[in-house]
Amino acid sequence: MTVRKIEVLSPRLANQIAAGEVVERPASVVKELVENCLDAGATRIDIDIEQGGTKLIRVRDNGRGIGKDDLPLALARHATSKVYSLDELEALTSLGFRGEALASVASVSRLTLTSKPADQDTAWQVNAQGRDMAVDLTPAAHIDGTTVEVRDLFFNTPARRKFLRTEKTEFNHLEEVVKRQALSRFDVGFSLTHNGRTIHAHRPATTMAEQQRRIAQLLSPDFMSNALVIETERAGLKMTGWVGLPTFSRSTADMQYFFVNGRVVRDKVIAHAVKQAYRDVLYHGRQPCFVLYLELDNTGVDVNVHPTKHEVRFRDQRLVHDFLFSQLHRALAEYRPDANTPVAEQISRPQVPQATGIEAGEFAGQQALHMQPAASSYASAPREPLPVAEQVAFYEQVIQPSTATAQASAPLPETQSSDVPPLGFAVAQLHGIYILSQSEQGLIVVDMHAAHERITYERMKQQYDNQSIQAQPLLVPLTLSLSEKEADAAESFSSLLQGFGFEVDRTGPESLTIRQVPVFLHQSNASALVQSVLADFIEHETSDAILAHRNEILSTMACHGSVRANRSLTIPEMNALLRDMERTERSGQCNHGRPTWTQLTMKELDKLFLRGR
Template sequence: MNKIRLLSPRLANQIAAGEVVERPASVIKELLENSLDAGAKQLQVDIEQGGVKLMRVRDDGGGIDKEDLTLALSRHATSKIYHLDDLEAVSSLGFRGEALASISSVSRLSLTSSTGGDCAWQAQAEGREMNTEIAPAAHPRGTTVEVRDLFFNTPARRKFLRTERTEYGRIEEVVKRLALSRFDVGISLRHNGRQIHAYAAADDQARRERRVAQICGPEFIKNSLAIDMERVGLRLWGWVALPAFSRSQADLQHFFVNGRAIRDKLVSHAVRQAFQDVLHHSRHPAFVLYLELDPASVDVNVHPTKHEVRFRDSRMVHDFLFKSLHHALAEVRPAAAVAEAAVPIESPSGLAVGEFAGQASMDLRAQPPRELSLSSPAPASLFSPNLPRPSERVSLSAAEQVAAYGRLQPAPEPSSNEPEEIPPLGFAIAQLKGIYILAENAAGLVVVDMHAAHERITYERLKQTVDASGVQAQPLLVPEAIAVSEGEADIAEQQTEVFSQLGFELQRSGPEAITIRQIPVMLANGNAEALVRDVLSDLTTYGTSQRIKEHMNEILATMACHGSVRANRRLTLAEMNALLRDMEATERSGQCNHGRPTWVQQTLVELDKLFMRGQ
């Protein structure tokens, strides 16, 4: 055995650099976070050759005193925390005091700073311990850090770097994430002497949305929902894209906890569950979300790169994220989307609302067709049979529910106090190929996939019926024993009430065994053991689970699909209009049960472009 010896400071710093400084983008992240912690309001970033030749970050923060410059480049030296209590509630982006020491051990680093006096001071380090000499320099209040020739003394690590374009792209992503995290800070980015980005400080909602559009694209902000929800010391705000703006990959997902960009499986799981009912399984949601909570409630000292965090009460955070996003998506109705697309009665083309080329003008506001069924605050839907109210407990078989919800009812007589305004989805004017409903609203033309729309309406009503009547359960003739870990058996014993509400009866039958005695009727043909194991796994990892609910919803979705109007079924105008009114009153009606859109809007402006009107 070799002798045990202390590592040299240089070798220790280079080992730490392996954790902190993976590539040029890692350096930029650390330097920018230091600048923000120093109170900077303007950041200038200059890059040459993808960061390998030069990275320079200048800020207008508080600066560093002359006597502190030596410590600033020393390992485990920081102004962020002083006591153990500070580590328990970290409110700064950095706190370990390793970044500058690690960076200087694998590069040629220059640190120039001023606290606002007449003189600034500069310290330098070059792949070894810092020079003790501090030289005067010219610099305004703030700090500039120059990092040259990254990995010049560790060629094995330098050869693992990618092309200049790739490394610069990663730096750009870091700058964009930071620009999303701090709207109050102005940021500029230059590469090889050319200005790439300039983000002005945003102090109001309009400017913040403009910055989000610059970074995430104008289509994201155009198709997103602004949310701001607060409960039990937690606040979630930001923007979440509507399901129709889903992505083929998870490339537009930004989540910040107290201003820190993170990647967390608990957050991802909560968001995915919130979208489960409205998103196709192969698509990914897009969002820019900010979670604010007491710093003492989150542990950021989990990983050297600080990308991961650990919540003190993970179940509470998960439930809050899920319920907030689930509620926000449920409240999206056609009225909001149509209001944004609506145009004045006289469009640029000169056509009044209700007027189509080659046809006589028909102002639907003044002349609603006689057979239309205008809804009241509590409409009697043509697609709604006389089922018990949600407050009444019911017990319908699957076949009965499908038959009931799929039945078309006679149109009610129009009331004498019919509203004159055009509803969000307008009034039906035709049915196309037995598949689509064409309707005219204040914005132009609405095209509805009638099966997809009715499927969502039926599905939501089936869910309401099940929620109101409770989950029907049946005891197993032969109870099923399954072997689990001791921890899972403990959870099953502790969460008896949760399983009971979902129709399961579990009993602990040994230190590492549980017995399934009762299951939901709807899951009688499913694999109960596998489902229970998945739920226990979720409860262990996230503190909560929606798997049983999801399986039940899958069955209800299948029932809704079979109970909805089919293609090639001819509908009357009254039936089509009843469907439109039901869509306006139904949660998540913009997507069918499989995540496909149920309707699209073509505004008059868009239609004019198709025919080059006014050009």
């Protein structure tokens, strides 16, 4: 085998190799060119595309422009005006900085660059044709700003062109790039045309309403009507934006946008923090939706870790992760049903400890839903709706917390009438499954099992975190027959079982005696409950793994302890459940991410019956 000598690559071959890193497809070209426009201070960017970007990509801006003497150098490799020193690189404020984009694009296309700074009388134009990179400078007619035309992409590299997909696919990738840039800079106007047809046209958005309108146009109006506003700052980190409610989720991660100092990024630390924040409320396999903006000191993030600048590296990853997780988790947890305020206008409220006990409307015994004597006169109440005055009186006397307890409970969302709580008053039970409630806005339908499951789950988590899941001895110990593997697990993890509120003794190779269960679950099927918990223990195998998955185990327990379908409830019991929902974190979803309630407004009901027409 012949040993080959080391030689310096020719400039055109070096550019070809660099193009392979930077120019993957037409969308890559648009990304680089639009970032240059933004770095130039443009407030208007127009993008014209033909044949998915393979025939023509034209990007115009009204930015600062490039002077005549700098135009030829703009197409040279490693030439840039954005960074001159290592110090500037470590505190970078521009989107582009490598000085390779235009040179790489020019090496695989026919590129024309026309520009005019405001202080220059005439515009000048420079052309480059593929590999030879020879440029000629000529005067041109152009307003203040810059236009870059990229024609016949990959005309001189047919092998690269074969890897391109259909025109529609390539344009979809390109449109996604434009959407990201339009979301990153609300203060800039964007337009996108394809084969002469206008696809996007966005004016600068300065007010909150205009920004929400742009997001609705780029993503979906449904997203904005199912999103919480985020605005929080701590330890030098600031996060703003919108996060979708768990009930508004997607099968794919196609509605997730995260920006760090104005740069759209994909980062494992960010992805994990967001996933953890939604872990307890999102249905299995579903993806959350969000548009979030993180701001921090430029020295705290390294953007020079990937050729396409899609990834970043944080200097203090733990700080960033904990900040994102805690703030998103809190925002999702503190959201309460509010019939009067559009979701997108609700701002996270400060977290306040929740009240416990029957005074706060908690079910005594959970499963049985027995009420205190003060409510006994209502126990056999007929199923027709109570008069509003009686419901208000009942709420004040039995369901509403005492003065001392109310001060420690989470504040209820405001309503137009102080007499009517957000989820209204129960009027009936449907098929033993749903609670029908009359609110100020219309009709609310509640899945009673899903709602009770969340309430039970949250209280058990709170008790577990305080190392005090309240347990209750069984009046008559229960003997349970099960497999030897399950009995072994019960014996091996007996201390963990006690931590979850159970006391069991092994009385044979395939038998256990259950002596104690959690108070919340004392009326559930103890045998089935213990077997379900043991099944989770066996699945996770080790004590550390069990503790790591304690929320899943508590969720299993809560499901067993929640009121079942076809369970007949009295009007006071239904109202007690509604009040507990208003106090419980994440009460809008059950433990599996399914919604617990929905609402039909009077306007929607009138529309169903053609009223007012």
